Amino acid sequence: MSRITKTLENLKQAGRKALIPFITAGDPSPAFTVPAMHEMVKAGADIIELGVPFSDPMADGPVIQRASERALAHKMSLRKVLELVREFRLQDDATPVVLMGYLNPVESLGYQNFVDKAKEVGVDGILTVDMPPEESSELLPMLDKAGIDPIFLLAPNSTEERIAKMGQLGRGYLYYVSLKGVTGASHLNLGDVERKIKEIRKLTSLPIEIGFGVKNAETAAAVSKLGDGVVVGSALVGKIESAGEDTSLALRDITDLLSSMRKSLNA
Template sequence: MSRIEGVLKTLKDQGRKALIPYITAGDPNPDETVGLMHALVSAGADIIELGVPFSDPMADGPVIQLACERALKHGTSLRRVVAMVKEFRATDPDTPVVLMGYLNPMEAMGYETFATLAADAGIDGILTVDLPPEEADDVAPLFSARDIDPIFLLAPTTTDDRIRAISEHSSGYVYYVSIKGVTGSATIDVDEVARKVAHVHELTALPVGVGFGIRDAKTAAAVGRVSDGVIVGSVLVDTIARHQTDPAALRKALTDLLHPMRVALDDLVH
């Protein structure tokens, strides 16, 4: 059982929902990232999604675009991101880490090399935004062979046939994109998300994480009620941007944002 499966199973047995924060590695600078990851765990994160910065993040809104620019300005390469996870893993053997990014940096490194380094660093899942399962035949098996979960996206536009097919290619969890749009762009219609996620649950046995548009404890709880986990990204990254020059204030601000979501999710257990 992978680390991701283990964590999600434990939570399920407890009737709890996963809190999955996203930050972009190297933002505001590479020296801060590992510390921020530990801070996220202290504030209640069950799994961390760590963004790999890319020069052309086509699926991201302005907040994460700017985070990528900040990270790249400090030379945050994929190799360095992998090293950050290795450092994090040295003191946190339990919290799963999912790398989320675009395909080209992985292709440039070479898939075999990347998969090997990722496994060695203790990376648990890989989510590649611009890699649908149709193009993943050469890539995903390299991850699976090393017990790294390939995680794919589902969208509001995904047909039932594709939901089934994508779930077959995925392990760990599937990531349901709650809105038609880029990251950080719109507020979600909770009823609509609930309806769609319930439908996804009918088509796959995998846990379903929901991301895009979750900004506070209230939306986290509303989405947590219908899913297995909530993914929180842009609102955290925006907080990083606002406190980028003051590390202590930044950690406090992230905690102040994330902890109430943890509490709200755990309040669902009754």
């Protein structure tokens, strides 16, 4: 059983929802990332999604685009993100880490090379925004062999056929994109999400974590009730951006936000 599955099953048995923060690796600087990961775990994170910066983040809104640009200005790369995970693992062997990003850096490293390194440093899951299952027949068996979970995205307009397919090919959890749009958008409609999650539940037994549009403790609590947990990204990355050079402020702001979400999720 993978570290992700184990974590989510434990939560389920305890009757709790998962809190999954996303930050972009290397934002605002490489030195910030690993301490921030540890602090987020202390603040109640169950799984960490670590964004791999890409020059052309087509599915991201302005907040995460700018985070990518800041990280790339520090020469952050997939190779270096893997090293950050290695460093994180020196002190934390329990919290699952999912790398989220775009396919080209993975292609550039080479699929097998990437999978080997990811396994070696302790990566648990891979979420590649622009790699639908149709184009993943080469990478999936490699991930499977390495015991790394491929996490797929589901959208409000995913067809039944595709939901079933991703239920089959996905491992760990499915990431439900709560709205049609880019990360950080704000036109979330809870009624729509609820209807769609019901449809998805009929087609797969994988846990469903809901992201896009989760901004604060209230939306986190409301959204989490509809699935198995929430992913919060732009709201955290926005705090990091506002803090500017003051990384201790950034750390305090993101842990405060996560703590408040944790509290509202547990309530």
